[in-house]
Amino acid sequence: MNSEKRIAFMEKLLVATKEKKISWSRLDMHLKIGVRGKCFSCDIPGIKSMKIMLMTENDSEYPYLVIYYDEEMPGSELKAENPEEQSTLLRLFNYVYNLFPTLETSIDWFLENF
Numbered sequence: 001m002n003s004e005k006r007i008a009f010m011e012k013l014l015v016a017t018k019e020k021k022i023s024w025s026r027l028d029m030h031l032k033i034g035v036r037g038k039c040f041s042c043d044i045p046g047i048k049s050m051k052i053m054l055m056t057e058n059d060s061e062y063p064y065l066v067i068y069y070d071e072e073m074p075g076s077e078l079k080a081e082n083p084e085e086q087s088t089l090l091r092l093f094n095y096v097y098n099l100f101p102t103l104e105t106s107i108d109w110f111l112e113n114f
Helices: 003-018 029-033 083-097 103-113
Strands: 025-027 039-043 051-055 064-068 076-078
Touching: 003 083, 051 083
Parallel strands: none
Antiparallel strands: 025 039, 039 051, 051 064, 064 076
């Protein structure tokens, strides 16, 4: 897959997420596969077998995607291969990450409301 298609895919995921066409869930991958980073998952509406995982590992600077497109096949990793792809994927990751509470946002909420 060429860079333009990877970027278009990541941009479309970001737009669909912002428009609430795709909803993400947070996964604890440390318990499942030993990954200690952050992991989010979404199912693509209308495509029964397509599932996307957006994840980081502790030693990885940039997030990457794992795309499941066929129930009978293992997931395929989609990693950023150049600075533009890294920037796009990082924007997607940061947007999804900020959809969920963190320790700091929870403490901020507590301080403001109690």
